[in-house]
Amino acid sequence: MDWLEIHRGTAPLIISLPHTGSDIPDELVGGFVSPWLATKDADWWVDKLYAFATDLGATTVRTRLSRSVIDVNRDPSGASLYPGQFTTGLCPRETFDGEPLYRMEGPDAHQIERRRRSYFEPYHVALRDEIARLRRQHDRIVVYDAHAIRSTVPSLFNGELPNLNIGTNDDLSCHPALTRAVEAACDAGAFxxxxxxxxxxxxxxxxxxxxxxxxxxxxxxxxxRGYMDDPDKAPDPTTWPSAYDPQQAEPLRATLQAVLMACLTFAETPSPS
Incomplete structure (x- = not known):
């Protein structure tokens, strides 16, 4: 499966990259209004930003497919992650800015199920396999889900988004000690x-x-905005995506290196009581 990229490391850390892809299968391209709209909401260049992670021994799992084809970070049952708030689904029908993605109505239930089996399931089989492999080697591991989004998306949040947004489902998805360690690494920087x-x-x-x-x-x-020019108004094909800027990204990369080191230190320390 040339759309699924896996790098296997030995450290107790997995970097999941579910939204950095921009590929669209040939048989699906014609159904979208435009390839630009179908890739507009990608987590642009996040895989480049975290390229250093493999040097730390981390495992990475990445799909090259656009999230408009299938969003592997959505509940396959269709349940909303944020009830009462706008969010896109397993096979989105519109962009974050409310623009229709499809020329017609979009995929029906049969087509969604086909995409789920063809693309969603293999991604998660790979992720589960890597989790199981590393858990056999380590008492505990960290799964780090890496994302990025434009600083201003009125349909999703008010005002400008903070540089670093940590999500642990209110500490249900990890021990509070890991949350505190990641926070400390973030707060040591200028973001x-x-x-x-x-x-x-x-x-x-x-x-x-x-x-x-x-x-x-x-x-x-x-x-x-931490690593690329981020338009202060609705993006268009002439302004988005802007190029990855290594010089602009360097301070953020330093903070993210500290964050991943905090994850590794947590994973390699005996379990807290």
């Missing part, structure tokens, strides 16, 4: 931070986080 704010963790964080059996899951949602 704004919130924990369990608008983004409390997606389906991956909530589904796989089982601290009672040694699997601790954390989501990190970044504001894109």
């Amino acid at each position: 704004t931070r919130v924990t369990n704010g608008r983004f409390r963790g997606g389906w991956i964080t909530r589904h796989y986080g089982r601290p009672e059996i040694g699997i601790h899951a954390v989501q990190m949602e970044l504001a894109c």
Whole structure:
């Protein structure tokens, strides 16, 4: 499956990259209004931003497919992660800005099920396999779900999003000691931070986080302005996505390195009582 990328490390840390893809299968391209709209809400360049993680011994699991094809960070049952708030589904029909993604009505139940079996399930089989492999080697591991989003998306949140948004589903997906360690690493830098704010963790964080059996899951949602130019008004094909800026990204990368080191230190320390 050339759309599924797995790098196996030996450290007790898995980086999940569910939204960094922009590929669309040839047979589906014609159904979308445009390829730009179908990739507009990608977590742009997050895989580049975290490229250093493999040097730390981390395992990475990434899909190259656009989240508009299938969102592997949504509950496959269709249940909303944020009841009462706007969110996109397993096969989104509109962008974060409310623009229709499809020329017609979009995929029906049969087509959604086909995509779930073809793309959603293999991603999670891979993720489960890597979790099981590392748990056989370590008493506890951290599953770190890496995301990013534009700093201003009125349909999702008010105002400008903090730079660093930690999600642990109110500490249900990991031990509070890990939350505090990640917060400390974030607060040592020059970036704004919130924990369990608008983004409390997606389906991956909530589904796989089982601290009672040694699997601790954390989501990190970044504001894109930390590593690329982030438009202050509705983006269009001439302004979005902007290029990855290594110089702009360097301070954020340093903070993220500290965050991942905090995750590793937590995982390698005897379990707290």
